[in-house]
Structures are given as structure tokens and as C-alpha cells.
Amino acid sequence: MDGREEELKTTDRSNSMANSAVFSDEIPTNFPSFSGIFDMPSSCEDQKGSLGGFMDLLGIPDYAPSLFDFPQTTSSLMMMPPHHNQQRSLPAPASTSTVVAMPERESATTTNTTSEVLNSSTAPTTPNSSSISSSSNEAAANNNEGQMTKVQEEEADEQDPEKTQKQLKPKKKNQKRQREPRFAFMTKSEVDNLDDGYRWRKYGQKAVKNSPYPRSYYRCTTAGCGVKKRVERSSDDPSTVVTTYEGQHTHPSPITPRGTMGIAPLPHQSTGFISAAEASSNPFGVQQFLPHHHHYQQQQQQQQQQYAYMYQSSPSLNISSSTYGGGAGGGPFNPSSFSTSLLQERYNFEGPPSSSATNFLRDHGLLQDIVPQIRKEPKEEDHHHQHQ
């Protein structure tokens, strides 16, 4: 985890459809094969909302969207291609923002159980692989069926007066901590704590090893919602903020105190954007939609950025599109909800999409190719530690 930043390098491919890109040169070969640059229309008053909705389509929780909370006239979203080795490029134009999907290194607190799953599931997985570990289904099913997650259990514990006392020892004494699915976003931003539409309470801050910048810990303030996020600034690139989300919201995105997020869930099927089943397959809980761009017109944060979006699966997740349906299963990305027309309709992508989103979607098999990287590579992690 600590070495993650080293893997991220600002790059740019001279690409007819890309102004810039940020991606890793160490993307595992089995990383989801999706790529593309999506230019947001300069006339779009709500880039954030647009991309937010886009992230929704990806099955990414609604907190993701607000990362796109920038005033630029153009933004780009780039998903990493699977076998990406070439790159190097020019700094992104000021008017361009980039998002890159990347796996995040598993946290050191991953359980042994999940480690095994990870090892087994990551080895030969191809971008189009549809292998799914049973545990991933279970994990996803648990999430979607409202079963209490570990985090939620902790929340419940915290609400229990008897357990709120400083009796941390007996807490889950015999249970190994399990991690919620995680998403990590790398964001070029002046602001550490990006407004993502949810309300967060900071509950901790820790110095990060080999980094001058601390890591902040936040928890969703909504009762019963155990979603957490960590925010830290990259030591390599102080302008980059790494935001890691853990868990799934159990509630719609509230309107922020600053009135930046007027989000109301849409009737999925009526919009044609996404089916209810698809929505339910979102392991991040309530599928929130961004019905209108003007909901975000009040965005106030000034964030000049290149966004690097990183994806981290559940420790025990190995997902493919084939099992997303049915409501019980699911993963952070929902490929079936990701379509060209959808993109165009929802995000008003400017210009002929054929060269960008459309082709990308068609040629790369949509996001169904996404196979979350699940791994625990202590040695590699150590390796990165040593290099920091």
C-alpha cells in the first residue's frame, strides 16, 4: 500500500482521443481490460455530476463522482488497458483531468483467508476471465442482501453503550478483521478531503511511513452506514491525493451541508440508464443517480486535477460480469450498465463518440472485462517499502 504511489506515474499517450493519461506501468496483466478517454463537454456545467453518474454506471459508489469536482472545461476519464507498458507523456493540459483505473495493493490487514482466495484468483485470470471465487459471490451477496458487514458490525458495536467503552480488547477477539471492498482514487487536487456528496466524520489521522503527509481517516456520518475512507497525499506527488473508500453506503447520498449534492435516486428502469437488477448488483449499496447536471452547479471546490482512479476489489472478490446479475451477486463495476448510448445520453459526451467511448466500449468488451485485482503480495509490498 505504501508503495502504491510509486507505481503511479503521470503519463500521457499521444492518442487521438486522449489529451493525457495517468496510469501505472505496473498494471498486472490480468487487470481489467477497459480503457478509453471520455471527454466531457466544455459546456457541461456539471462535470462532476456527469462523471459521477458515469461512475455510477461503473457501479462505483456515488462518492466517486464528486471527485470530479473541478472547474475545468474538459475532463477525461481513462480506464487502464490491460497490458499497458508503453506510455510516457506530456503533462496534462490544465483543462484536462484524467482518471485511471488501477488496482490497489491489498492492505496489510487482509485476513489469511482472503489471502488464499486472492492468490488463487489472480494467478491466471485474463482480462476477459469470468472466474469468480465463491467467496466473492458470498461477499457480494452478503453486501447486497443487507447482511451485516464487518464494518457495519463495528458500527453496531459502537452503538452499543456497553461496547463503546474502552474495552477494545474483547472486541472481535476471535475474529479476524475482514475488509470491505475498497476503491482508491488518486486525485490531483489542492484539497485533501474531496467533497463527494456524503458527510464524513474524521476519526483519526496517522503519519504515514516514508511520507511527510498524514493519512486521515473518515467515516460516513449516516447512522448505520459504515463506509470509511482514507485520504492521504502522495509523497511522490504532493499534488495527488489518494482517497480510498471502504465499504458501501447503505443510504442515498445526502445533500451536503454546502448544498453541493442534490441527489435523489432515480427510477432506474424508467430512465433506461440502468436496470434495477443492475443497481442491486452494485455491491456498494444504494445505487444513486445523478439525474441532472444542475444538481452540481453549486460545486465550490477548486480542484485542478488529473484524476487517477484506482480500483480495488474486495479482498476476496474476483468478479466478472456474468455473475453480476441476479441482484445477489455483484461487484464494484457493473458492466452491463455501461453502454455507449448510455454514456452519450447521460453524459452528453461531446463530439462523435466513435473514436472514444464508443469504440472503447465495443472493442474492449465493456467493463465486463473487469476482474478486480485481488492480491496479497507481501514480498512485493516489502519491496515497495524498501524503495520508499
Next chain:
DNA sequence: CGTCTTTGACCTGCGC
């Protein structure tokens, strides 16, 4: 007064 942040202490897991 409610909400949020700060911050030191504490807990947990892991590697040696």
C-alpha cells in the same frame, strides 16, 4: 448546542 476536527493513546496484525 450540535457537529466536526484534533490528537494522544490504544488495539491489531504482521514480520523478524
Next chain:
DNA sequence: GCGCAGGTCAAAGACG
């Protein structure tokens, strides 16, 4: 067992 690092708790303070 020990030390380290990540993660969490909760009291105290700040703020609107």
C-alpha cells in the same frame, strides 16, 4: 516476544 505500522477510539476543543 518484540517492534513496527496501520487503524481506531474518544476526550477535548473549535466552530457555526
